[in-house]
Amino acid sequence: MTDRLRLVIFDVDGTLVDSQADILGAMAAAFALYGLDVPPREAVLSIVGLSLNEAMARLVPHLPETLRAALVAGYKNAYMTARVASDTRQTSPLYPGARAVLDLLSRQSHTLLGVATGKSQRGLDALIASHGLEGLFQTRQVADHHPSKPHPSMLLAALRETGVDARDAVMVGDTSYDMDMARAAGIRAIGVSWGYHAPAALHGAHHVIDRFEDLPSRLEDIWRVAA
Structure with a gap:
């Protein structure tokens, strides 16, 4: 050495x-906010690790950029709201x-x-x-x-x-x-x-x-x- x-x-x-429970929950909340179907679990987990803007672009490339940006904001808000309401040691x-x-x-x-x-x-x-x-x-x-x-x-x-x-x-x-x-x-x-x-x-x-x-x-x- x-x-x-x-x-x-x-x-x-x-x-x-x-952290999949927190990620999937925040993603579901963001999509529900705009009345959209949530992508399958496997699709969501496949983009974990990317920055949110890139992740959303890969996850729902067919949506307008402005809507993808709104979903990113919705995800961030849902994620941090869940942090306050739950025990991260249990959910992540x-x-x-x-x-x-x-x-x-x-x-x-x-x-x-x-x-x-x-x-x-x-x-x-x-x-x-x-x-x-x-x-x-x-x-x-x-x-x-x-x-x-x-x-x-x-x-x-x-x-x-x-x-x-x-x-x-x-x-x-x-x-x-x-x-x-x-x-x-x-x-x-x-x-x-x-x-x-x-x-x-x-x-x-x-x-x-x-x-x-x-x-x-x-x-x-x-x-x-x-x-």
Whole structure:
């Protein structure tokens, strides 16, 4: 092991937390507001990870842009309203093993943690607060300030903010958007099998893990090669 800083960047929805109940509920509320049929569950989950504008454009490309923008606003309002009315720890729970692994990695003196998510700043802040994750992530990149995944902007900003070289960074995510983003940024990608894209869709992953507990050893393998 060298004394170089390492950076592990996590996607949020489908990787750290199982937020499908909140996402599906907010999407249903937004579409109901305009008297529209809600897209199928599989279609909604397939666009998780993209920024909302891009997600809506893929989900309902036949609708006028002004209506898609209204649906985005309706989704945001419904999502934050649900945050106030419900316990996020129950409706968007951490995946098994996630907290223990985050705590383990955060105690490593040369490891920094980050987030790169299609969530808004407001949405991410609320989620982190509800799960008591404050202080764990040294860089937090959100959709408000970047092009949608798989554009590498989020990851490049995380590298600049932390001063970590691309060879010493890893992206952990559940979608093809995460894997393609990592490849575009020139960093390693670890896919997780428990999220919203099937493992077979994670073509860009350098590795795919089935349990959170497998992440530390997989990272050690990557760091050993990069040393």
